[in-house]
Amino acid sequence: MSDLSWLPRESGIKNHHLWGEEHFTSEAPGVIFEKRPILDLSGNPVDGLFSAWIILNNPMQYNSYTTEMVKGVIAGFHRASADSSVVAAVFTAMGDKAFCTGGNTKEYAEYYAGRPNEYGLYMDLFNAMVDAILGCKKPTICRVNGMRVAGGQEIGMACDLTLSSDLAIFGQAGPSVECLQDETAGPDLQMRPRDQGCRRLGPQSRHRDRPLRGRR
Numbered sequence: 001m002s003d004l005s006w007l008p009r010e011s012g013i014k015n016h017h018l019w020g021e022e023h024f025t026s027e028a029p030g031v032i033f034e035k036r037p038i039l040d041l042s043g044n045p046v047d048g049l050f051s052a053w054i055i056l057n058n059p060m061q062y063n064s065y066t067t068e069m070v071k072g073v074i075a076g077f078h079r080a081s082a083d084s085s086v087v088a089a090v091f092t093a094m095g096d097k098a099f100c101t102g103g104n105t106k107e108y109a110e111y112y113a114g115r116p117n118e119y120g121l122y123m124d125l126f127n128a129m130v131d132a133i134l135g136c137k138k139p140t141i142c143r144v145n146g147m148r149v150a151g152g153q154e155i156g157m158a159c160d161l162t163l164s165s166d167l168a169i170f171g172q173a174g175p176s177v178e179c180l181q182d183e184t185a186g187p188d189l190q191m192r193p194r195d196q197g198c199r200r201l202g203p204q205s206r207h208r209d210r211p212l213r214g215r216r
Contacts, residue, residue, distance in 0.1 A: 029057065067122060
């Protein structure tokens with residue numbers, strides 16, 4: 001191999017994050033981003049290795065996501081993906097009532113109702129949120145306590161793995177009106193092989209009716 005020692009080299013590590021901290025906040029409604037140390041078998045932190053936690057923080061409205069929260073989720077998964085010290089991304093939420101119940105209906109009613117162009121831009125953000133989860137280069141884990149329904153089900157399905165408490169409820173209104181549960185999330189989720197069984201409708205799938213509709 002040729003000797004390239006003469007070639008000037010930059011020192012240090014470049015910042016490849018697209019955003020700073022502007023999309024994260026500890027105030028509700030918002031998204032919290034944390035890096036937590038990885039522990040070894042003895043419970044000691046492993047030097048330089050972390051898990052990234054993207055936390056939905058809107059428990060008073062069952063962690064439904066506002067427009068700003070969608071931006072926070074996108075920024076969180078981009079940050080986790082681009083951070084070489086992060087080995088996995090955990091997607092979870094505050095409180096014990098819900099992981100996420102979809103879009104914030106208060107915001108829908110007060111802002112997006114009657115504004116189809118604005119709502120179209122919002123859906124572009126939603127699809128970018130799904131893409132950010134699917135495109136994350138680290139393993140993505142959805143940590144569920146309480147309800148994961150509607151749009152919450154769709155973004156949860158975008159993760160590689162789901163870990164749930166005994167109180168978790170998974171559901172979707174779509175099957176009750178013969179609509180695919182991830183239809184609004186675009187082709188990325190619809191094409192995922194692991195989800196095919198959940199999307200089959202008709203008599204052969206009646207045993208799936210209860211969990212898909214969020215019934216106990």
